[in-house]
Amino acid sequence: MKILQKTEGKIYSFSPEHDPIYRAKDGESLTIETFDCFTDQIKSEKQPLADLDWDKINPATGPIYVEGAEPGDALKVTILAIETDVLGVMMVGPGLGTLGEQVEDMKVKVMHVRHGRVLFNQLSLPVRKMIGVIGVAPAAGEVNCGTPGPHGGNMDNKMVAEGATLYFPVQTPGALFALGDLHAAMGDGEVSVSGVEVAGSVTVKLEVIKGMRLEQPILENGRYFTQIASAETLDEAAKIATDLLVNRIATYTNLKFEDALMLMSAVGNVEICQMVDPLMTVRAVFPKSILDQLETTLLP
Template sequence: MTHHILKATCQTVHLGGFSHQLKPVLTINPGDTIDVETYTGFYIYDKAPREFLTPEFLEICQYLPSEQKVSSGPHLLTGPIYIKDAVPGDVIEVNIEAIYPRLPIGFNAIYPEKGALNKRFSEHKLRFISLDLEKQIAEFPPNSGIQIPLKPFFGILGVATPENRSSVPPGNYGGNIDNKELQAGSRIFLPVFVPGALFSIGDGHSAQGDGEVDLTAIETSMNGRIKIQLHKALELTTPVAETPTDIMTMGFGQTLDAAFESALQQMINLLQHYVGLSAEEAYVLCSLAVNFRITQVVNLPQKGVHGMLSKAMLPRAIAL
């Protein structure tokens, strides 16, 4: 297996979405590991304080080639990464081995007509929030004594599809999932839709509450180490994930009801396939022991719900 270093530059990032027409910036074998850099804040860099900016990030913001501006989404993504032998119908497994903010600062933004309470909070506000990387906390509001633990994760982990897509809504290809459970030590399984999968990553968050209600978390330029595996026999049509403590299914829909029903159905299917329960037994177990949580309500038109099944309850490990 080979270890790669993928830096974020004008040649290795793309803006706004996913596209099967993008040229891969890295080709790997299944099982390879990658140290990956990501940046965030493309559209607010000119309002940012000096500590938010690096020469590499400024170059991206000022000189990113037009052909790498895929769609209208605000996210800078590193990739796409081509996985050898991956074909439609396969599944890639992305192991998140390490995640850490690359700068001691992030931002939160409220935008008009966006967010869960966009009529009440309708004024554009941009806040830069300092990160104490030694103590792994952020204090907000400043000088309030309220300390938010840093729990970094990548908001976007996704693959390309035959259609170009905005980076804003999540879907069965992954994308802007914004699931705070996907921290270091977790892994996510994504269906493959185009040859090579064309995996991209970005949208670093240092801290986020379930729901991400004002539209953004502490948005942070983030580095990490990932390992990508390839599965030929897994029959998945939507993302599934595993944390150190839980198995997780994800549902997306234009309403929370639809997203919840999707996450519930995916959990029932998983329990049938991997644990050997009947559909009715799985349905009852979901009512007794599975925790369904709101992932995010702001990445329109798709809202997200995820179901968490504690691995400690199971008599044996699920072999995903």
């Protein structure tokens, strides 16, 4: 299996102008190493933060050209495994996150990650490995890796974990896939502006779904089908995600729109992924157990 080292190529934006560091065959599995969101600059709580290069935030390893991917297709990304480093970093600072106005000074916390636990002060927290930045290039221009959108990007969705499968709208030849910003743990909202940031590696399988047109990324795992959406406000993102999911339910079942909407209201959830990036990200979540009763899937 091909291993892409993080030193082979890192990007700080998604763009069709980036040269690919690797050409993957349709259906190929590969392992992608990543820097942490600070490009591995922080090693100690004592080092001066003024020394950090703040232009080197949220790098993604890539991009990867996927053979056969064309605009109008979807890129299917199955997350087979996530491995994290043994050192995790968190940060708070004035003006950052949801309560940044109450923070007086920049503060960094460095934590050990081992034996399935994160050591936070005297507390032992469970490791919940996930990917913060993952996606494909937009059709034109560039999107900073810190910003989410229809292309994916910095969605900071804790369901982007081992066993999940994502679908991204291909907007440029080859899709130009990249990922980074791993977390050993992160709660919904990412309220302080960081999770437990770690370097590591991710093993994925990349597949092209021809003719599968999407407006925003989709995620599914063994229990749930979810529609992800990002927008300027949480309200707008929630409406987009719910609209896309309910209409998909109506399309792939014999339910009328009104019944699909009521069913979503009865058994589905609308959940915050993150509320600290330039755009807010929300997921609309529907249980697959109900789809089993309906004897359907929500994919072509």
